[in-house]
Amino acid sequence: MNILGIETSCDETAAAVVRDGREVLSNVVYTQIPLHVPYGGVVPEIASRAHIEKISEVVKTAMAEAKGVKLDAVAVTYGPGLSPALIVGLNAAKGLAKSLGVPLFAMNHIEAHLHTPFLDSEIEPSTVMPALGLAISGGHTTWIDMPSYGTYRIVGQTLDDAAGEAFDKAAKLLGLGYPGGPKVDKIAREYSGELIPFPKGRPREGVTALAGLPAECCVSFSGLKTALLRYVQKEGGAEAISASGRLPQVVASYQEAIVQAVADRTLTALKRREYKALIVGGGVSLNSRLRTVLAEVCDRMHVPLLMAKPKYCGDNGAMIAALAYYRRNKTGEEAMKTDVAPSLDFED
Ligand code: KG4
Numbered sequence: 001m002n003i004l005g006i007e008t009s010c011d012e013t014a015a016a017v018v019r020d021g022r023e024v025l026s027n028v029v030y031t032q033i034p035l036h037v038p039y040g041g042v043v044p045e046i047a048s049r050a051h052i053e054k055i056s057e058v059v060k061t062a063m064a065e066a067k068g069v070k071l072d073a074v075a076v077t078y079g080p081g082l083s084p085a086l087i088v089g090l091n092a093a094k095g096l097a098k099s100l101g102v103p104l105f106a107m108n109h110i111e112a113h114l115h116t117p118f119l120d121s122e123i124e125p126s127t128v129m130p131a132l133g134l135a136i137s138g139g140h141t142t143w144i145d146m147p148s149y150g151t152y153r154i155v156g157q158t159l160d161d162a163a164g165e166a167f168d169k170a171a172k173l174l175g176l177g178y179p180g181g182p183k184v185d186k187i188a189r190e191y192s193g194e195l196i197p198f199p200k201g202r203p204r205e206g207v208t209a210l211a212g213l214p215a216e217c218c219v220s221f222s223g224l225k226t227a228l229l230r231y232v233q234k235e236g237g238a239e240a241i242s243a244s245g246r247l248p249q250v251v252a253s254y255q256e257a258i259v260q261a262v263a264d265r266t267l268t269a270l271k272r273r274e275y276k277a278l279i280v281g282g283g284v285s286l287n288s289r290l291r292t293v294l295a296e297v298c299d300r301m302h303v304p305l306l307m308a309k310p311k312y313c314g315d316n317g318a319m320i321a322a323l324a325y326y327r328r329n330k331t332g333e334e335a336m337k338t339d340v341a342p343s344l345d346f347e348d
């Protein structure tokens with residue numbers, strides 16, 4: 001079954017053709033990052049316009065790179081994400097499915113990130129259940145218990161910023177530009193000295209009670225963000241830190257606080273039941289330090305770590321096609337009538 005996957009939830013216009021959920025025949029990603037750099041973050045209207053301009057070309061290229069194979073279905077992200085951006089992909093996919101006379105699948109972006117480790121792999125998702133999922137991106141930091149394939153129970157999450165957001169905000173404060181995650185990662189990699197003890201993202205118990213989730217499986221990055229802000233102010237500002245050569249130390253310490261918080265909560269969640277795998281997906285899973293530390297956690301727990309190849313960590317269409325192949329939900333008239341769902345949650 002050849003599925004064309006389309007993704008336009010944020011700042012990447014992406015399309016891919018995937019055979020039987022895992023064999024990637026083509027994967028085209030047009031990134032809009034340079035368009036958003038002057039604004040220090042994604043501007044929804046600019047994103048929408050750029051998706052409109054690029055979507056046809058990206059889809060055509062994905063089809064051509066897949067050698068024009070006959071498509072059996074079209075899959076598209078309908079949420080979560082930016083409404084004006086999502087609408088472009090959803091409308092394009094509806095039109096394409098109709099004109100080709102094939103079914104449309106409307107897919108959940110975050111759920112799709114959890115399918116990226118299976119792309120180009122031999123592993124069938126259903127064979128690694130029960131699994132613990134970690135969706136870690138610019139909008140999510142969520143731990144999900146997957147007792148069987150397609151069943152999701154949130155066991156922990158961030159109570160404020162997502163990990164990617166925490167990276168991006170720190171980078172902005174330190175004058176590193178947008179997007180911050182890759183910049184922080186690169187600078188931190190070159191530092192190996194002593195670290196500044198920033199807070200490790202532990203939420204206050206009373207606060208987590210509101211989310212109804214156990215505090216030991218949740219993170220909060222607001223204290224860390226404030227600690228960085230105070231540190232920068234105390235040291236005379238970002239420029240002074242940079243001029244004194246201490247930027248790598250500050251950046252590496254901040255990254256370590258995020259990574260250790262995520263690793264600690266992952267370890268706690270892994271101890272709560274017997275898992276056959278830890279499945280990690282989302283843009284922040286590109287972080288080199290996070291990859292190393294999560295591998296250590298999984299070694300310690302004797303649980304296989306399933307992470308995507310770097311080229312599938314960011315937003316892409318292949319993950320949308322993969323999810324559609326395995327889930328086969330939200331299709332037919334239901335998909336054709338689906339509207340964008342900017343705040344879509346996990347759904348069984
Ligand atoms: O999954 P993604 O491409 O888009 C969303 O669904 O949000 O994730 C984007 C996020 C951004 O916050 C970006 O800074 C972060 O992933 N990111 C990283 C790295 N590469 C991208 N964070 C830390 N280290 C990286 N190497």
Ligand code: ZN
Pocket residue numbers: 109113137138282283314315
């Ligand atoms: Zn994403």
